Amino acid sequence: MGAAAWLGIDLGGTNCRLALIDARGRVRARRVMSTRAAQGPDAVLGRLGSAARELIAEAQERQLGARGIGVACAGVIDPRRGVVVYSPNLPGWRDIAMVKRLTVATGLPVVLGNDADLYAWGEYRFGAGRGRRDLMCFTLGTGVGGGLIVGGRLVSGPLGTGGEVGHVMVEPQGRRCGCGAQGCLEAYSSATGLKGMLQEALQAGRTSRLEPDDDVKAMAAAARDGDELARELFHRAGRALGRAMVAVAMITGVGLMIMGGGVAAAWGLMEAAAQQEIKQRLHIIDPGRLRVKLGELGDLAATMGAAALAKEAGVSPG
Amino acid sequence: MGAAAWLGIDLGGTNCRLALIDARGRVRARRVMSTRAAQGPDAVLGRLGSAARELIAEAQERQLGARGIGVACAGVIDPRRGVVVYSPNLPGWRDIAMVKRLTVATGLPVVLGNDADLYAWGEYRFGAGRGRRDLMCFTLGTGVGGGLIVGGRLVSGPLGTGGEVGHVMVEPQGRRCGCGAQGCLEAYSSATGLKGMLQEALQAGRTSRLEPDDDVKAMAAAARDGDELARELFHRAGRALGRAMVAVAMITGVGLMIMGGGVAAAWGLMEAAAQQEIKQRLHIIDPGRLRVKLGELGDLAATMGAAALAKEAGVSPG
Numbered sequence: 001m002g003a004a005a006w007l008g009i010d011l012g013g014t015n016c017r018l019a020l021i022d023a024r025g026r027v028r029a030r031r032v033m034s035t036r037a038a039q040g041p042d043a044v045l046g047r048l049g050s051a052a053r054e055l056i057a058e059a060q061e062r063q064l065g066a067r068g069i070g071v072a073c074a075g076v077i078d079p080r081r082g083v084v085v086y087s088p089n090l091p092g093w094r095d096i097a098m099v100k101r102l103t104v105a106t107g108l109p110v111v112l113g114n115d116a117d118l119y120a121w122g123e124y125r126f127g128a129g130r131g132r133r134d135l136m137c138f139t140l141g142t143g144v145g146g147g148l149i150v151g152g153r154l155v156s157g158p159l160g161t162g163g164e165v166g167h168v169m170v171e172p173q174g175r176r177c178g179c180g181a182q183g184c185l186e187a188y189s190s191a192t193g194l195k196g197m198l199q200e201a202l203q204a205g206r207t208s209r210l211e212p213d214d215d216v217k218a219m220a221a222a223a224r225d226g227d228e229l230a231r232e233l234f235h236r237a238g239r240a241l242g243r244a245m246v247a248v249a250m251i252t253g254v255g256l257m258i259m260g261g262g263v264a265a266a267w268g269l270m271e272a273a274a275q276q277e278i279k280q281r282l283h284i285i286d287p288g289r290l291r292v293k294l295g296e297l298g299d300l301a302a303t304m305g306a307a308a309l310a311k312e313a314g315v316s317p318g
Numbered sequence: 319m320g321a322a323a324w325l326g327i328d329l330g331g332t333n334c335r336l337a338l339i340d341a342r343g344r345v346r347a348r349r350v351m352s353t354r355a356a357q358g359p360d361a362v363l364g365r366l367g368s369a370a371r372e373l374i375a376e377a378q379e380r381q382l383g384a385r386g387i388g389v390a391c392a393g394v395i396d397p398r399r400g401v402v403v404y405s406p407n408l409p410g411w412r413d414i415a416m417v418k419r420l421t422v423a424t425g426l427p428v429v430l431g432n433d434a435d436l437y438a439w440g441e442y443r444f445g446a447g448r449g450r451r452d453l454m455c456f457t458l459g460t461g462v463g464g465g466l467i468v469g470g471r472l473v474s475g476p477l478g479t480g481g482e483v484g485h486v487m488v489e490p491q492g493r494r495c496g497c498g499a500q501g502c503l504e505a506y507s508s509a510t511g512l513k514g515m516l517q518e519a520l521q522a523g524r525t526s527r528l529e530p531d532d533d534v535k536a537m538a539a540a541a542r543d544g545d546e547l548a549r550e551l552f553h554r555a556g557r558a559l560g561r562a563m564v565a566v567a568m569i570t571g572v573g574l575m576i577m578g579g580g581v582a583a584a585w586g587l588m589e590a591a592a593q594q595e596i597k598q599r600l601h602i603i604d605p606g607r608l609r610v611k612l613g614e615l616g617d618l619a620a621t622m623g624a625a626a627l628a629k630e631a632g633v634s635p636g
Contacts, residue, residue: 159567163571167602243490255476290477
């Protein structure tokens with residue numbers, strides 16, 4: 001059956017990404033399909049199984065034998081039972097036995113993890129965190145997720161909230177977050193947070209070339225063109241990130257912060273404010289020791305992290 | 319030489335505590351001596367070596383053979399080199415080769431660690447954290463220190479700041495902390511923070527039975543007697559602790575917070591505010607899952623943690 005390979009799957013609310021990696025971590029085949037989440041778990045799992053089987057067969061023709069599958073999924077995951085307990089972007093997904101069903105569909109061993117955790121794991125194994133043992137990965141998307149790696153291990157802790165940096169408080173009386181609390185990082189540095197701040201500012205009469213429905217891409221373009229309001233909003237997002245980074249550094253001693261997710265494309269607009277905040281708030285060590293890097297794997301980080309997880313689960317000796 | 323025992327030493331700016339524990343973690347002998355830090359490192363180390371030798375000889379008479387020594391010390395410690403790099407409460411201590419000198423003085427293997435870390439380690443091994451693998455220990459004293467244990471290991475991280483919860487920001491525009499930053503936990507929930515808030519309030523014309531020079535003990539007594547200002551200051555300290563606890567829970571997933579140090583004696587005056595803050599700010603999980611416990615070992619926590627460290631270093635097979 002040739003050289004060993006592992007299939008990573010990143011199941012998102014809009015798209016589902018699949019990639020096959022070999023023992024050296026090279027991507028040997030990949031595919032993107034629409035999740036069509038509205039069709040419900042059975043339909044999604046059916047198409048997911050087919051796509052996985054196709055990719056595995058395709059690999060076999062190229063002398064690559066798939067040994068296992070790793071799946072990354074947003075929401076509340078029970079990795080031990082292999083169950084998606086609840087996923088906010090996948091309507092109807094309640095206690096779905098992902099591991100069992102995908103094992104039946106493919107005949108391969110399957111492991112399951114949280115998408116932000118596996119994003120961090122991908123960057124750790126193959127991206128901006130290669131060669132380091134300790135890092136925090138921020139995933140700036142619709143919300144803000146994160147994955148914490150300490151001494152080469154993902155930390156989720158008994159509460160299961162390890163790495164949930166999106167809900168670290170950065171402003172005690174600040175904006176209301178989707179979680180219900182006030183002043184969470186996510187209320188400033190996610191796409192939702194940035195768009196919410198834009199709408200509030202426009203409603204308050206601030207002038208800008210931006211419209212209330214503009215997205216983060218449009219906001220970033222406006223900021224780069226010198227739009228004052230847009231620049232200010234990214235500044236607020238960067239300041240919030242700087243505060244959260246200092247909290248991570250003080251609590252864990254981790255010195256490498258990796259910025260991932262779609263909103264990280266605008267990191268250049270947030271960086272100065274984040275660094276200013278770090279300098280202002282990090283006194284007990286040289287603030288220059290806290291390093292911030294952009295992720296390197298982009299859209300494929302969680303997929304590759306999932307494949308790496310399958311590989312490391314050692315479910316099938318090569 | 320009889321049953322095995324290990325000597326723990328907690329070297330503080332005022333007192334130095336020594337305790338001998340056996341393989342089951344029972345304290346078999348103990349001593350407290352004045353550090354007399356003003357005499358400088360050589361004199362302190364001389365007396366420390368004598369006290370250690372005495373305790374070891376005393377133990378031997380009772381059929382206990384000391385196998386190793388663990389030392390807890392405040393400040394910047396380099397455990398690998400066994401060096402006290404700098405200690406704020408020990409004048410003149412700069413790059414002191416503690417391990418080497420105490421080994422020469424006693425003939426026993428010596429290990430060295432940070433006092434807040436070893437406080438946490440003591441509570442983990444023998445106190446309020448027994449049987450748990452993940453906890454955060456807050457030491458509320460002159461400052462606020464902390465020790466983070468994840469998966470049964472102390473976390474200090476590449477920055478060496480792991481567990482430094484005293485410098486987690488709880489109020490962006492808040493009180494100036496001794497470290498130079500604004501709004502650190504330590505500026506509210508340490509003895510220094512509480513006394514500073516008292517002085518500010520009295521200067522601002524607040525009425526209270528307290529005087530500007532009163533200490534935390536007096537403040538706690540006044541609060542218990544219903545003094546409004548005193549109650550309010552402990553409320554602020556508790557609120558700050560609640561915020562820091564939520565940050566720890568979100569970043570690490572650790573669900574057990576242990577309150578140690580002298581100021582923790584007033585925990586009853588801070589608890590309601592801390593719990594209120596946790597309920598208000600912890601939304602993504604049931605806030606009741608975050609448990610707060612008082613430390614159980616009191617003054618002896620770091621000493622016992624140091625002895626446990628020596629035991630676990632396995633420096634001399636029993």
